[in-house]
Amino acid sequence: MERNVRILGAPTDYGANRRGVDMGPSAIRYAGLAGELESAGVSPTDAGDLAVPHHATRDADAGAANAKHVQEVEEVTTSLADAVSTALAEGTTPLALGGDHSIAIGSLVGSARDADIGVIWFDAHGDFNTPSTSPSGNVHGMPLAAALGVGDFAGVEWANAAGLTEENVAIVGLRSVDGAEAEAIRDSDVTVYTMSDIDERGVTEVTNDALDVATDGTDGVHVSLDLDWLDPREAPGVGTPVRGGVTYREAHAAMELVARSEAMRSFELVEVNPILDEHNETATLATELAASAFGKRIL
Numbered sequence: 001m002e003r004n005v006r007i008l009g010a011p012t013d014y015g016a017n018r019r020g021v022d023m024g025p026s027a028i029r030y031a032g033l034a035g036e037l038e039s040a041g042v043s044p045t046d047a048g049d050l051a052v053p054h055h056a057t058r059d060a061d062a063g064a065a066n067a068k069h070v071q072e073v074e075e076v077t078t079s080l081a082d083a084v085s086t087a088l089a090e091g092t093t094p095l096a097l098g099g100d101h102s103i104a105i106g107s108l109v110g111s112a113r114d115a116d117i118g119v120i121w122f123d124a125h126g127d128f129n130t131p132s133t134s135p136s137g138n139v140h141g142m143p144l145a146a147a148l149g150v151g152d153f154a155g156v157e158w159a160n161a162a163g164l165t166e167e168n169v170a171i172v173g174l175r176s177v178d179g180a181e182a183e184a185i186r187d188s189d190v191t192v193y194t195m196s197d198i199d200e201r202g203v204t205e206v207t208n209d210a211l212d213v214a215t216d217g218t219d220g221v222h223v224s225l226d227l228d229w230l231d232p233r234e235a236p237g238v239g240t241p242v243r244g245g246v247t248y249r250e251a252h253a254a255m256e257l258v259a260r261s262e263a264m265r266s267f268e269l270v271e272v273n274p275i276l277d278e279h280n281e282t283a284t285l286a287t288e289l290a291a292s293a294f295g296k297r298i299l
């Protein structure tokens with residue numbers, strides 16, 4: 001049976017420091033997402049963009065300095081969670097387009113509302129800060145901790161993903177982590193594959209291990225793809241680039257393994273910032289990687 005994919009735009013930059021990532025959904029659509037998905041053999045339907053609070057008050061209304069704009073993040077992620085869980089209930093695979101990575105709170109809450117899920121977090125960063133540990137106060141550095149109820153996020157209903165536990169979470173490609181964040185990751189039961197692991201063992205072995213972690217005893221896997229996972233030479237259009245990321249081929253290889261596992265129940269592409277991009281190449285790359293994740297093959 002053909003897989004139906006529902007595209008959900010989440011044009012928000014409230015979780016990030018640098019403006020512009022709210023234009024990510026437009027850039028990714030313009031780069032040809034629907035056509036790429038069709039070439040992967042799935043049927044996309046574009047549900048349009050979620051409503052995001054107006055920006056007029058953004059700077060004056062930053063909220064708490066240790067969790068900037070958290071009110072707006074709650075609003076956006078709550079509506080994304082509903083859209084994701086509805087998409088799943090209606091038999092489609094949700095594909096959320098960020099927007100900054102704070103939207104993952106919505107994807108995870110929605111995907112884990114009526115199921116036990118695993119997560120693969122392809123990212124340069126751990127996104128495991130909490131308001132107490134974050135050096136920046138930017139919520140896009142916190143979504144994984146938020147969904148898992150770590151630290152300050154314990155019992156925070158709008159942020160905690162019901163059917164998700166640390167044992168089924170794998171971070172792949174980590175190379176930038178804050179001090180207290182690293183401690184929190186080490187204290188957790190999350191599995192981490194750093195760039196050093198990829199250097200030593202190769203991206204395919206690491207991704208297969210991550211898939212084992214995320215599928216073990218779960219109903220399916222949420223794949224969160226932060227474009228800064230790739231090296232900035234391949235993906236310059238991101239707000240927090242970090243040298244030493246995976247290559248174009250490595251990224252495709254990982255996505256092809258995701259497709260082969262047939263375990264993906266929800267997906268998101270985040271942190272594409274068209275203002276910082278070069279001729280929309282990062283958005284284009286995002287569409288190509290999405291196609292690989294949904295089963296596009298070279299031959």
Ligand SMILES: NC(=[NH2+])NCCC[C@H](N)C(=O)O
Nearest residue numbers: 101125129136138140141240
């Ligand atoms: N999704 C991202 N790009 N996150 C970047 C986080 C950077 C840094 N660790 C912070 O918490 O501020």
Ligand SMILES: [Mn+2]
Nearest residue numbers: 124125226228
């Ligand atoms: Mn990142």
Ligand SMILES: [Mn+2]
Nearest residue numbers: 101123127226
């Ligand atoms: Mn991230």
